[in-house]
Amino acid sequence: MINNETHLLYSALCYEAGHGRRTQHILKVYALAKLLGEQAGISPEEQQILQAAAILHDIAIKYCKEHGDGDAGQEKQKQVAPQLVIPFLQNAEYLPSYIPKVLELVERHHDYDGPKSKLLQLLMEADLIVNCYESRPNHEKIPAIQAVFQTHAGKELLSLCLKDAAE
């Protein structure tokens, strides 16, 4: 049986059409968001919302690069997000009440300095850990990245990544 989440993940990977970096990024952030959510003991409903947001968090990048002037900056991604996130969730038959919650996480996942819900915190940590593995941060940027982290598991996994980068 194919559940909503499997349907969503499959359609997001098909949408990326084999783009190596973005396809692998989706899979990695999805796996880490699931782990961090379970470690934090969130509810099954919150877990579903977090995992859907992890699958879709960067979904606007491809559209932004292929339309208009190719600007895929964070503001442009926010503008485009609803027109992609909503139909992706509807096609995967997510509960309508989940859709605005997933969309908000997608839109705000780069707002490191703003107020953060528990789910936004978990999504940011998952994304930042994967980003650090994909592109090792400069020494000067590390304190700002560390400052975002609040969960025990997230801090631990980030420190392992940074420790390996330093060796």
Ligand SMILES: [Fe+2]
């Ligand atoms: Fe990302």
